Amino acid sequence: MVGVMDDNRLYAIGEVARRTGLSVSAIRFYSDEGVVAPARVTDAGHRHYDVHAIARLEFVSTLRELDAGLEDIRRLLDGSVTLTDLATAHLSRLDDQARRIRSRRAVLRTIAKQHTEAEQVVLLHKLAGMSDEDRDRLMDDFWAEISEDLQISSDFLDIMRNGPLVLPDEPSTEQLEAWIELADLLRDPGFRREVREALHATFSTPDAAVMTSTKMVDAFKRGGEILGRANDAQQAGAPADSPLGREIAAEYTAHLGEIAETPDSPRFRRKLAADVLNIERWHLEALEEEEASGDPYARYQSLVAIIDGSAQQAAEFKPFAWLSAALTASADHTLSPGRATRECPPSGDVAEA
Incomplete structure (x- = not known):
């Protein structure tokens, strides 16, 4: 010693x-x-x-x-x-090395998973090392081709595109692998043709112009904001039958009432409570059907969701049961004797219910 x-x-x-x-x-x-x-x-x-x-x-x-x-x-x-300067500079170099290692690991995993020709290795390496600007150019070129002559609003097109695609500073191997697959698909003329045909078939109906209008996009965004509030409340442990629950239920009712041109009432709130659960079931069933169908655009969405982290966010987004309970509770609340709330005027609605 x-x-x-x-x-x-x-x-x-x-x-x-x-x-x-x-x-x-x-x-x-x-x-x-x-x-x-x-x-x-x-x-x-x-x-x-x-x-x-x-x-x-x-x-x-x-x-x-x-x-x-x-x-x-x-x-x-x-x-x-200074020691701080040295540590900061060295940490930056280590971060760069770590990114390169993750990139190489993603390329090697991709090569190991599929029958990769020698000339494809160079392409995979380039795809994994693309800068944000390179990715933007590839995405811009892809969307310019597949959306040409598509009769939808630019706002709806932005939603479909999911905005700029940016890998996080420290992407996981799964995110890098998803980007390599997506970038390879974006460069594939056959994939571009399939997505273009699928989108034009979907949005060529008369109703498509209405459903993809700027007005409907704004309504969709507003509904998403309210669902986000419900999700935050649910995760924070707020009871559905609480002042916050009634506030969010009233906000959602007013929003859907404006779209459907339907006045607020206990009956309408109960209908919305059932509809919210149906929306959740429909969404899950639609995702399963898209994955099973091999829809090229569905694959695009799936890969983007992995790359930008929204797949994890979607898995944690579960406001529907809470919002449904809040709507039901708020409908019952407006029927309680002696209670007249701003959410539901007592005039003809109680009789209607």
Whole structure:
């Protein structure tokens, strides 16, 4: 066991090696490079170190284990840079290395999963290393081709496109693999043709122009905001039959009432409560059908959801049962004797219910 060091004593290089865990050759190297000089060199060339030099050697050894370069260590020790500056710069380099490693892992996993020709390896590597600007250009080109002559509003087209596709600073292997597959598909003329034909078939009906209008897009966004509030309330543990629940139920009722041109009433709220659960069931069934059908646009959406993280968000988005309960509770609340609320005027609605 290494004992307590004496501030007034000089230590031979062999003892310094035992105390620091460095080899004698490493200590000599740092001395020869001018990083940590010995306190004294005898006429016979023996090097001796004081406690301050030993502490510097231990510090240098730690930095080297953290992969700091010798030149950076010199600059740190002579005061040219601070430890914070060195750590920040080195962390940035490590982050870059980690991104490259994840990119390479994604490429290798993709190669291992499929029969990849030699010429495809180069393409996969380029796809994984694309910048945000490169991805934007590829996405712009893809959407310009498949949406040409499509009779929908630009606002609805933005929703379909899912906005700019940006990989997070530290993407998972799954996200990189999804991007490689998506980028490969976006460049495939056959895939572009299939998506274009599918979209034109879907949005060529007379009702499509109405359903994809800017007005309906705004209504869709507003409904999404209310569902988001319901989801936040549910995750925060707020009871559906609470002032917050009644407030969100009233907001949702007013929103849907405006679209359907239907006045607020307990009956309407109960209908909306059932409809909300049907929306959830319909959404899940539609997703299952799309995955089973091999719809090219569904595959596009699935990959984008993995890349931008919305797949995880969608899995955690479960406001429907809570909102349904809030609508039902608010309908019952308006029928309680002596209660007249702003959500449901008592005039003809109680009789109607």
